[in-house]
Amino acid sequence: MISSPDAARIVLVSRAHLFKTTYPPSKQKIIGPEAIFFHQGEYHSRLKKLVQSIFLPSSMKLLVTDIDQLVAKFLPSWENTTINTLNEMKRFTLDVAMLSAFGEGSDLDTESIKHLYHCLDKGYNSMPINFPGTPFRKAMKARKVIDETLRRAIQKRRKSTQQGGGLLGVLLSSKDQLTDSQIADNIIGLIFAARDTTASVMTWILKYLHDHEELLHAVTTEQESIRGRISEEKRKLKWEDTRRMPLTSRVIQETLRTASVLSFTFREAVEDIEFEGYLIPKGWKVLPLFRTIHHSPDFFPQPDKFNPSRFEVPPSPNTYMPFGNGSHSCPGSELAKLEILILVHNLTTTYRWEIVGEELDGIQYSPFPVPKQGLPIRVTSIKKTV
Numbered sequence: 001m002i003s004s005p006d007a008a009r010i011v012l013v014s015r016a017h018l019f020k021t022t023y024p025p026s027k028q029k030i031i032g033p034e035a036i037f038f039h040q041g042e043y044h045s046r047l048k049k050l051v052q053s054i055f056l057p058s059s060m061k062l063l064v065t066d067i068d069q070l071v072a073k074f075l076p077s078w079e080n081t082t083i084n085t086l087n088e089m090k091r092f093t094l095d096v097a098m099l100s101a102f103g104e105g106s107d108l109d110t111e112s113i114k115h116l117y118h119c120l121d122k123g124y125n126s127m128p129i130n131f132p133g134t135p136f137r138k139a140m141k142a143r144k145v146i147d148e149t150l151r152r153a154i155q156k157r158r159k160s161t162q163q164g165g166g167l168l169g170v171l172l173s174s175k176d177q178l179t180d181s182q183i184a185d186n187i188i189g190l191i192f193a194a195r196d197t198t199a200s201v202m203t204w205i206l207k208y209l210h211d212h213e214e215l216l217h218a219v220t221t222e223q224e225s226i227r228g229r230i231s232e233e234k235r236k237l238k239w240e241d242t243r244r245m246p247l248t249s250r251v252i253q254e255t256l257r258t259a260s261v262l263s264f265t266f267r268e269a270v271e272d273i274e275f276e277g278y279l280i281p282k283g284w285k286v287l288p289l290f291r292t293i294h295h296s297p298d299f300f301p302q303p304d305k306f307n308p309s310r311f312e313v314p315p316s317p318n319t320y321m322p323f324g325n326g327s328h329s330c331p332g333s334e335l336a337k338l339e340i341l342i343l344v345h346n347l348t349t350t351y352r353w354e355i356v357g358e359e360l361d362g363i364q365y366s367p368f369p370v371p372k373q374g375l376p377i378r379v380t381s382i383k384k385t386v
């Protein structure tokens with residue numbers, strides 16, 4: 001286990017060629033063996049460039065209105081009811097993931113893909129017993145149907161002059177052609193990487209803002225000034241507005257640090273490696289521990305205190321890695337932050353929320369660390385509470 005920033009940099013960046021990514025075979029089967037996570041070298045870097053291209057600012061700018069509309073669809077359905085924050089956030093982040101996978105107004109039956117994805121998800125962390133009736137078998141079955149649906153869509157789009165939007169469009173129009181299974185595995189992989197990570201961070205933000213009233217007030221003030229400008233100019237939220245949310249951005253940074261939802265990652269030594277006086281034998285797992293580094297008082301004084309102002313100065317190099325580091329680092333980090341900014345903008349300017357239930361504190365692992373019971377909250381409109 002690696003808990004020093006310099007050692008983590010060596011494993012993930014400077015000697016990354018000696019430490020390959022590694023996942024249990026059952027996870028590879030469920031996501032698809034040709035997905036980006038499982039590869040290194042030429043195939044990995046080719047895919048990485050394609051995936052990164054959909055998250056360039058020029059592409060993301062076009063997503064702001066769509067994401068804003070999605071938020072506008074969800075928020076009123078939460079009003080005056082008790083919701084399970086994590087589950088609702090997962091519904092929202094799945095919709096955003098579908099948008100980045102297939103583009104806006106796609107011809108696919110996204111509702112049925114979403115339904116199948118839920119079956120797949122239920123089996124992902126189950127015992128990998130391939131026997132009728134087990135969650136693993138059900139997940140594999142759902143995966144097969146998603147795969148068939150995607151292959152039909154791929155065939156259709158290949159025949160058409162229009163390759164369509166989202167990652168699917170980008171992978172289809174790649175110069176050096178990718179096979180149908182390479183495309184399908186990476187679409188499923190993108191949805192998988194995008195949904196629960198972002199939903200868990202959103203759940204924590206609501207918890208932290210709820211617990212820090214002054215901060216909620218300051219974030220609301222920042223967001224109301226943007227909302228005021230938008231209504232003066234009689235327009236919708238746009239990309240440029242999301243670049244003018246410094247306090248909210250620091251709240252996101254601090255949430256990513258404190259919650260460290262991806263607490264560590266796995267690598268495997270590809271050969272016997274001499275490492276800072278130790279021998280790491282070939283085949284041994286090496287775990288850079290992001291959470292431990294993020295919670296070290298050497299780099300983040302009073303690490304258990306939720307204090308966004310610590311990000312007024314940039315953290316020391318290699319001490320802050322919520323999105324990983326090196327060639328496998330997260331290509332979706334800017335999309336994740338954008339979704340959160342748009343959610344917080346709409347939520348703080350319109351609603352307040354109270355946590356429901358006795359036990360307000362505590363963590364559960366789902367497997368990402370999230371507030372207990374997925375944070376049940378009651379949401380009310382600000383207009384009605386004043």
Ligand code: HEM
Nearest residue numbers: 036037193194197198201262265322323324328330332336
């Ligand atoms: C707050 C939300 C998110 C967090 C905390 C997060 C975190 C991470 C981390 C730490 C890694 C690196 C794993 C490793 O090195 O083993 C990673 C990889 C990845 N993430 Fe994210 N992620 C988030 C959201 C997203 C979103 C929204 C997308 C896409 C829409 C995405 C797509 C990916 C992909 C495709 C990889 C694999 C990259 C590769 O292997 O080269 N992630 N993520």
